[in-house]
Amino acid sequence: MGKGSALSDGLVKKIILSYTYVAIWIFLSFTVIVYNKYILDRKLYNWPFPISLTMIHMAFCSSLAFLLVRVLKLVEPVALSRQLYLSSVVPIGALYALSLWLSNSAYIYLSVSFIQMLKALMPVAVYSIGILLKKDTYKGNTMLNMVAISFGVAIAAYGEAKYDSWGVLLQLGAVAFEATRLVLIQILLTSKGINLNPITxxxxxxxxxxxxxxxxxxxxxxxxxxxxxxxxxxxxxxxTNSICAFALNLAVFLLVGKTSALTMNVAGVVKDWLLIAFSWSVIKDTVTPMNLIGYGLAFLGVGYYNHSKLQALKAKEAQKKSQQADEESGKLLGETEGKDGVEGIGKKGDTQA
Structure with a gap:
């Protein structure tokens, strides 16, 4: 009874911690998005310089990371050769710069709610670019799911009250560059066994x-x-804006490290709905019924995509456990046969004697 209770307490503690990580990430992501919108919007703080704002973030994060790694030595650096840095890290840095520049620029022209709706296209972009770069394989069902998500976003865009073509182009460019960056991280870093925490x-x-x-x-x-x-x-x-941006990087690592990337994707959908509600109720952005219908369809597509990924991960894990069990059974059988062989030889020798 006591053992069962201890297991139950441990499970409850794990669930509470997981929800805490999710809540921290949602809060910080929510804060950074709204804060950036406040600074860049011409009707609010009126400082429409997205490149400068992004450079302030990167300068702050670079300085603080250098302090933690080189001065205070709280984090161990990763051994990267000059060639590996130039061939792997630099392209990722360039794509990250383009993604941040364009996504922050979009806040000048589009509402927070509509930007979150356009971000629903991220799985479509990641899957498409993964196929182009031969990191993923084409599957008819998955592509049909991607088409459904795109159709939902198109309906949301059609119903947008303050549609701005330039803003949409900026946000779509940001999604494309960010998706390319994520795929390249898998190709250039993960495949080479290089794992970087948020500080490094x-x-x-x-x-x-x-x-x-x-x-x-x-x-x-x-x-x-x-x-x-x-x-x-x-x-x-x-x-304070830069501190929030730095804290968000830590929260991403905390969430993915303690739960999974899939959990972050699911939490991202919750965050998007919260931002849409906040944009409509507090910022007073116009959210039309057509917006909600379109994003609802895209939301269902993203939800199904996440569900499919979860099932694939479970199947992969089950296959891995099955292979491990077969290997252990094979080793045990080999040891048993070897033991029987030795005993048989010993008995034969005794008979001859």
Missing amino acids: SLYYVAPSCLFFLFIPWIFVEYPVLRENSSFHFDFVVFG
Whole structure:
């Protein structure tokens, strides 16, 4: 009875911790999205410089990661050769820069709710790019699911009250670059056995990302900022915003490390609905019935996709356990046969004697 109770208590504790990790990630992701929207929106804080905001985040994250890795030595760096860094980390940093630049730019033109609806296309982009780069295989059922998600997002876009073609193009570009980055992480890093936690990820990737952001910043935003002499850097606003962005990176690692990437995908759907509700009720963005119908269809498609991935993971795990059981049975049978053979030889020798 006591043992069963202890197991029950342990299970309850694990469930509570999992929900805590999910809640922390949702809160921080929610905060960063709304905070960025507040800073970039012309009707709110009115600082429409997405490249500059992203560079502030990357500079802060790079500095803090360097402090933790090299100065305080709280985190061990990963051994990366110059060639591996240039061939693997740098391309990922470039894609990360493009993804952040375009996604933050979209907040100037689109509502928070509509951006979350467009982000439902992420599984479509990841699957499509995975096929193009030969990381994934084409499956008719999965592609039909991707078409259903795309159809739902198209309906949501058709019903958008404040539709802006340029904003949609920016967000779709951000989704494409982010999906490519995720696939390349699997190809360039995971396949080579390189695992980076959030601190080492920022330590290696953030400086590369900052460099690639600096190039367009010089030509696009720097001339405007130089002429805008009335602007004064607000350390409270940009400092707290950068801290939230850094904390979000830690929360991602905490959630995926303690639960799974699939849990984060499911939690992301919950976060999207919360953001849509917040955008409608607090920010007063217009959310039409057509928006909700379209996103509802996309939501069902994403939910089915996550369910399919979960079933595939369970099948893979069951197959792995079955193979391990067969190997153990084979070893046990071999040991038994070897023992019987030795005993048989011993008995034969005794008879001859």
